[in-house]
Amino acid sequence: MTPLPDAIRVQAVTKRYAGPGGEVVALRDAQLSVAGGEFVCLIGASGCGKSTLLRIIAGFEAASEGRVEVRERRVDGPGPDRGMVFQDYGLFPWLTVRRNIGFGPASRGKGRAEVAATTERFLQMIGLSAFADAYPHQLSGGMKQRVAIARVLANDARVVLMDEPFGALDAMTRERLQDELLALWASTGLTVVFVTHAIEEAIFLADRVVVMSPGPGQILRDVPIPLARPRDVSSPEFNALRRELSALLGSNHARVAR
Amino acid sequence: MTPPRLTRLQLPLAMALPLLALAGWWASTRGSGYRLIPAPGEVGWALWDLGVGGINDDAFSGMLLTHLLASASRVYGAFLLAAAVALPLGLLIGRVWLARALLDPVLQVLRPVPVTAWLPLSMIVFGLGPRSAFFLVALGAFYPILVNTVFGVRSVEPRLFEAAAMLGTTPAAMFTRVVLPASLPGIFTGLRLGLGLSWVVIVVGEMTGVETGLGAMIMDARQLSRTEIVIAGMVTIGAVGYLSDQAVLRLGRRVLRWSPQHA
Numbered sequence: 001m002t003p004l005p006d007a008i009r010v011q012a013v014t015k016r017y018a019g020p021g022g023e024v025v026a027l028r029d030a031q032l033s034v035a036g037g038e039f040v041c042l043i044g045a046s047g048c049g050k051s052t053l054l055r056i057i058a059g060f061e062a063a064s065e066g067r068v069e070v071r072e073r074r075v076d077g078p079g080p081d082r083g084m085v086f087q088d089y090g091l092f093p094w095l096t097v098r099r100n101i102g103f104g105p106a107s108r109g110k111g112r113a114e115v116a117a118t119t120e121r122f123l124q125m126i127g128l129s130a131f132a133d134a135y136p137h138q139l140s141g142g143m144k145q146r147v148a149i150a151r152v153l154a155n156d157a158r159v160v161l162m163d164e165p166f167g168a169l170d171a172m173t174r175e176r177l178q179d180e181l182l183a184l185w186a187s188t189g190l191t192v193v194f195v196t197h198a199i200e201e202a203i204f205l206a207d208r209v210v211v212m213s214p215g216p217g218q219i220l221r222d223v224p225i226p227l228a229r230p231r232d233v234s235s236p237e238f239n240a241l242r243r244e245l246s247a248l249l250g251s252n253h254a255r256v257a258r
Numbered sequence: 259m260t261p262p263r264l265t266r267l268q269l270p271l272a273m274a275l276p277l278l279a280l281a282g283w284w285a286s287t288r289g290s291g292y293r294l295i296p297a298p299g300e301v302g303w304a305l306w307d308l309g310v311g312g313i314n315d316d317a318f319s320g321m322l323l324t325h326l327l328a329s330a331s332r333v334y335g336a337f338l339l340a341a342a343v344a345l346p347l348g349l350l351i352g353r354v355w356l357a358r359a360l361l362d363p364v365l366q367v368l369r370p371v372p373v374t375a376w377l378p379l380s381m382i383v384f385g386l387g388p389r390s391a392f393f394l395v396a397l398g399a400f401y402p403i404l405v406n407t408v409f410g411v412r413s414v415e416p417r418l419f420e421a422a423a424m425l426g427t428t429p430a431a432m433f434t435r436v437v438l439p440a441s442l443p444g445i446f447t448g449l450r451l452g453l454g455l456s457w458v459v460i461v462v463g464e465m466t467g468v469e470t471g472l473g474a475m476i477m478d479a480r481q482l483s484r485t486e487i488v489i490a491g492m493v494t495i496g497a498v499g500y501l502s503d504q505a506v507l508r509l510g511r512r513v514l515r516w517s518p519q520h521a
Binding site for chain 1: 417420421422424426427428431435436442515516517518
């Protein structure tokens with residue numbers, strides 16, 4: 001296999017906020033490269049800057065220092081090349097499932113027939129054809145998140161940024177969506193950056209787990225996950241990784257507490 | 259929400275208090291002799307005479323439709339004028355910082371001034387007549403539409419702007435693709451309150467030397483001590499205002515099918 005160029009390059013990114021008690025460093029000197037087609041999880045306790053980093057890559061927030069490139073173009077704002085999936089879905093409540101999925105192509109001026117064809121394809125992919133004309137408030141959390149993912153894919157996003165997307169779902173729905181996401185990823189060659197605070201989720205999904213630590217937020221370790229998929233969450237290798245990551249996150253908690 | 263098994267009770271319950279009040283009214287005005295309040299029966303006949311005539315054959319007979327149409331045309335005309343000004347202004351104030359800084363303080367100070375307080379000034383500026391009534395109704399409808407539109411625009415979830423931006427919506431298209439649809443529930447609430455208030459203000463508006471209209475009819479009847487016609491006018495305004503509100507409500511349910519608060 002030929003090595004793909006880096007899809008995402010984060011170079012020396014620092015983010016400062018003006019907080020009520022003076023300046024807060026949310027993220028310090030973050031370095032990260034994600035190869036095209038790679039699945040990377042960012043994990044860490046709250047305040048470690050994982051969501052900040054994701055939002056900077058998305059272009060919702062500007063870095064105070066450093067630069068971010070996505071597919072060799074500098075990020076200076078949100079754009080359709082980087083699709084974002086939010087924990088709270090962010091679906092447009094006034095649009096049906098069908099129109100939500102077609103929102104991106106339609107706002108980018110695609111023709112009616114093309115939008116309809118794309119929408120239909122992704123409706124089938126997420127198995128929600130029967131709910132095409134339902135409104136978001138009529139859907140379950142899992143269905144809403146499927147629509148949010150389809151909406152991003154229908155818009156030709158090659159990089160998908162996911163901010164604790166399954167955090168609000170029950171355990172069974174969460175597991176099913178993890179499987180579906182991996183299947184989508186495997187069949188489409190997407191690049192995924194996935195923020196989570198669940199260790200098992202990170203090991204189950206990712207090629208690499210990037211461990212972050214708070215106060216100030218920074219990248220602590222980059223742990224490759226060499227396990228073959230589908231992964232067995234009860235295998236000894238899985239458990240060894242789980243222990244390793246727990247220790248990394250736990251020792252960090254101890255350091256913060258001191 | 260109404261529990262399903264209680265749905266059948268809704269109509270009888272809604273009718274209970276009015277029927278009780280009617281009975282009390284009837285009981286207290288029974289018998290002969292001089293009294294200031296007419297009996298329900300007299301009001302009923304007055305309504306009939308107003309509607310089709312043939313009982314008293316005086317200046318009021320058969321005039322109800324004329325008065326009603328005059329009032330309704332002013333109510334809807336002034337309401338549409340108010341909406342035509344308040345909607346764009348509200349969208350602007352809600353969305354543009356400069357417009358908010360410039361206009362919001364003035365409007366907040368003007369808003370508590372009751373429409374009735376504008377009556378003398380309005381008579382000076384617009385003269386005695388329908389134009390003054392039109393102005394007062396428009397003014398009454400203006401503020402609820404404006405305030406609720408501003409609120410609707412201001413309360414659009416920031417997340418939706420992020421979602422639209424990452425899907426490729428340009429800042430210029432943000433207004434039509436996100437702001438407008440997301441603030442529809444607020445706008446709709448404003449329109450509904452505004453139209454309701456228009457029916458309230460019309461009576462005051464038509465007290466300024468207007469020939470026709472339900473307000474004018476009530477004022478004429480008051481001066482002639484025809485209290486049964488005053489009450490008949492009140493009943494008419496109540497019924498028409500209710501029907502008008504129901505029409506708007508139905509329209510809103512269709513347009514806002516997507517909103518769990520309206521569906």
